[in-house]
Amino acid sequence: MILQVENLTVQRGGVAVLAGVSFALDAGQAVFLRGPNGIGKTTLLRTLAGLQPAVTGAISGAHWPEGIAYASHADGVKPTLTVAENLRFWARVFGTVEIDAALDQMNLRDLKQRPAHTLSAGQKRRLGLARMLVTGRPIWVMDEPTISLDRDSTALFAQAVQNHLRGGGAAVIATHIDLGFDAQTLELAPFKAAPMSDADFDEAFL
Template sequence: MLSVRGVCVARGGVPVLEGVDLDLEAGQALVLRGPNGIGKTTLLRTLAGLQPPVEGRIEISPDLVAYTGHSDGVKATLTVVENLEFWARVFGQGDIAPALAAFDLEGLVERQAQNLSAGQRRRLGLARLMVTGRPIWMLDEPTVSLDAASVKMFAASVQAHCDAGGAAIMATHIDLGLDGQVLDLSPYRAIGRMAAGGFEEAFE
């Protein structure tokens, strides 16, 4: 589903990771690990097609990817059900009931997103993934603001997604107990390199 060969990614014109090789197969969950600032977010954004790599090859169809970053991606003045119905329409999907159930949102369907707690908003943001119909989930620190019970809910939804033939790649420091693999990005840290034309950009 995803093949990455010799990829270098940059932040602010400065390469942060280089020579990255990885494969993501149907049914697989892959967790990216490494110290803060190493480039996990930059790599995920690059894999999702939100920014180009400096070099290397990424083989993936962007139509397969659903990405969620640090923002919850919800509309504050819409209710929980309206938010999910909006995203379902965007992706040409229909039934939102499984997403509501998976993230324990049934009791909140008429509440506006702006009136949710931080954890509830995060659950709503993650529930969006289920209404995209896309097989590859890319998630950057998905468990932020989630309590222990909600983390279990999230892990269960990812496992169910993979068991159904989907795949997930995520950056998280939490052990989710998934049947998957861990990729430590430390060996790929770029040292002493500058992207072409990126010197001034790096200091803007």
């Protein structure tokens, strides 16, 4: 397995939000995380990306955690750099050099000399997603990646993910929309952690 999640409990602000989460991905597979706002999608993604520890359970896999590339709600764009400079910066961070494919796949070639601060919200989002293409990492973990994207740009992104999967990669994507390709769907509502009772708190703080 490229990524295996077993009986995972994750917390936000010291309080468990999801418990018992389990799924597995092999090369070429993706999973869509679904659930209402506040259910814990971002918390789960941050835990998968190694940015915070799990409360219980295990995450494993052939490329975890070194093989993870994480895209949050923020675009990760440096406003004073051009589009091409932003991608070269991230390529160097991840030890790669090729940016042309990312420019083409996210329709950024005509914008490559534009400073990032002059881009529209959708163009910045495309640049932020193009960053994933230059990481060289096999596992993409993405939080609502289509925010600010129009229909055509969403289609570009979906095609880029499919190309990644065909190349042997995997993806975990929190999204409310249909991206138009086959993937596992993991509804997170059944994994909502039970609310804490008074017995869960130290009486000194009551």
